Amino acid sequence: MxxxxxxxxxxxxxxxxxxCRANGCSEAQARAIADTLTSAERDEAxxxxxxxxxxxxxxxxxxxxxxxxxxxxxxxxxxIVRVDGGMGFAPLALQVGAEPLAERARSQGIAALCLTxxxxxxxxxxxxxxxxxxxxxxxxxxxxxxxxxxxxxxxxLYGTNPMAFGWPRAGKAPLVFDQASSxxxxxxxxxxxxxxxxxxxxxxxxxxxxxxxxPETALAGAQLPFGGHKGAAIAxxxxxxxxxxxxxxxxxEAAEADTNGVGAPQGGEFMIAIDPARCVPDGNREAQLAxxxxxxxxxxxxxxxxxxxxxxxxxRARTEAEGVSVPRSLYDEVRALVDxxx
Numbered sequence: 001m002x003x004x005x006x007x008x009x010x011x012x013x014x015x016x017x018x019x020c021r022a023n024g025c026s027e028a029q030a031r032a033i034a035d036t037l038t039s040a041e042r043d044e045a046x047x048x049x050x051x052x053x054x055x056x057x058x059x060x061x062x063x064x065x066x067x068x069x070x071x072x073x074x075x076x077x078x079x080i081v082r083v084d085g086g087m088g089f090a091p092l093a094l095q096v097g098a099e100p101l102a103e104r105a106r107s108q109g110i111a112a113l114c115l116t117x118x119x120x121x122x123x124x125x126x127x128x129x130x131x132x133x134x135x136x137x138x139x140x141x142x143x144x145x146x147x148x149x150x151x152x153x154x155x156x157l158y159g160t161n162p163m164a165f166g167w168p169r170a171g172k173a174p175l176v177f178d179q180a181s182s183x184x185x186x187x188x189x190x191x192x193x194x195x196x197x198x199x200x201x202x203x204x205x206x207x208x209x210x211x212x213x214x215p216e217t218a219l220a221g222a223q224l225p226f227g228g229h230k231g232a233a234i235a236x237x238x239x240x241x242x243x244x245x246x247x248x249x250x251x252x253e254a255a256e257a258d259t260n261g262v263g264a265p266q267g268g269e270f271m272i273a274i275d276p277a278r279c280v281p282d283g284n285r286e287a288q289l290a291x292x293x294x295x296x297x298x299x300x301x302x303x304x305x306x307x308x309x310x311x312x313x314x315x316r317a318r319t320e321a322e323g324v325s326v327p328r329s330l331y332d333e334v335r336a337l338v339d340x341x342x
Contacts, residue, residue: 085118
């Protein structure tokens with residue numbers, strides 16, 4: 001028997017949807033989660049694909065997540081909208097908030113979306129790409145559970161605290177990046193553990209504060225910010241934007257709330273959307289985008305370079321035609337959540 005399973009993207013979506021529905025998610029929650037996970041599998045972002053299904057299920061069973069929550073939208077100011085996730089999951093809250101954010105950005109020139117009271121175990125790039133594809137410049141920030149030591153420290157305090165950015169392109173998929181402020185995403189360490197692989201140096205320290213390349217020791221210790229104090233400063237900024245600014249939890253508070261050690265962070269996300277045409281006197285969006293393309297061309301003149309998200313877009317073209325390969329152990333784990341709900 002092969003140690004991998006080939007699946008079409010429709011099959012990935014159905015499996016994720018069925019697992020969520022079998023474990024109590026409403027149809028809307030399950031579909032939004034499946035949309036997000038399938039996007040990750042499609043783009044070969046494995047740490048945020050089917051690998052995340054057990055986290056959603058564990059959050060329902062052990063973290064107090066409300067699997068049938070209905071997000072509520074409220075306007076706080078002409079350029080600020082809030083979505084209360086009702087302690088459900090982020091993908092549905094993000095889908096509900098996307099259009100109100102876009103409408104306010106076009107009306108005001110710039111707008112913010114404050115997403116609160118939800119569980120967030122997904123990547124940021126899907127919501128950023130969705131809005132950038134509509135012609136907006138977009139930022140997103142979210143915390144996590146405290147996994148990352150501050151610069152010079154050895155004990156977890158910050159989350160992996162990713163930030164994402166999207167820039168629209170005429171006739172092309174948006175330029176998007178989504179990166180943790182830690183040296184690696186948490187899921188990458190977990191995938192190394194599943195595969196029995198050592199970690200690159202500089203990713204983590206063990207409980208004793210000493211550097212480690214053993215994923216199990218790293219998960220018990222603390223991850224490290226990328227670039228030392230530079231990554232730690234970005235992590236601090238994200239804590240403030242996705243925590244204190246919008247009235248939600250810091251990463252260490254999310255860790256304290258995770259009394260069963262599920263690892264599904266309760267917290268918020270902060271997004272900013274800008275209508276680029278409102279940032280220049282003549283509103284010439286075409287000129288702005290063309291100007292950006294000249295910079296992109298300069299980047300690509302150099303051998304070995306690529307634009308952010310290009311690897312994902314290349315994978316997307318391939319997997320939409322050929323499907324994806326899923327480790328059999330992961331497939332069996334998710335399948336079991338369908339056949340024998342927790």
